[in-house]
Amino acid sequence: MTASEFFHMGGYAFFVWSSYGIATLLLGWMFISPIFKRRQIIKELRMKYRQQERQQQDNPAES
């Protein structure tokens, strides 16, 4: 089997490679995005905690 025969998929290239392409893109993106999401959550929480700290320092009586 040559490489061009392989990619040709017996005439079904469009259907076979679209199937694998869509699955790869969607599953790949869904696998990688939680890594960035977790970093973003940590960033947001850090800002929030700092803000809370500042508020406590400004109004020590309230806390």
Next chain:
Amino acid sequence: MKLPAILHKFSSPRNFYSMSGKLIPWLAWGFGLTLLAGLYTGFFVAPPDYQQGESYRIMFVHVPAAWMSMFIYVVMATSAAIGLIWRIKTADLMASMSAPIGAAFTFIALVTGSLWGKPMWGTYWVWDARLTSELVLLFLYLGFIALQASIEDPRNAARAGAVLAIVGVVNIPIIHYSVEWWSTLHQGATVSKLDKPSIHITMLIPLLLMAISFKLYYLASVLMRGRGEVLRREQNSRWVKDIVAAETQSGGVK
């Protein structure tokens, strides 16, 4: 009724965070290796089909994705029910984190089925029982996600989602038996006839490898999602503040 000890340990958000951190690399490696083995055997070992030629190779992504679409739904509904009955936050977390992954697999099953249907049946879509019930499954996932997103209070969101997920379970046997109960273009089960699967061993092996690979993908992916979300949900706990401080110091997150 008491939960088994291992579930109890895993169910504390803090333990979930540290245990999932240890599990994810193993699951990800397992996923990668079984994926490569599945793709290799699926494209280079399995012969062309005597009727469908090379087009049947869509099966190695279509069938495992369809299995996952149903499997994840059952896991999601079960953990939502556990969250509802025992008030376990990690179970609610697993249910919410499973939904987008389940929706993705359902979407992939529908699209690849469509791309397989066109050359084999001559049409991308028919409104028959199997295809329609799988489309209903996609709407159940999307409804669950939208419902939970629309409710501010996390407890109420989990409760409402759980009710929807549990009611929707009724669709799962309908999908599975649809090819027997109604006449359809879709072929019947070939693998789950355990006494004599009507599929050749060289095609069965890549199919099962891909199925294992997708299961490991789901496990790694759901834990990765949960590991971020649990920090947000538990943001007032001391341990989360410690983790955020540690990540800042180590320079992991700038």
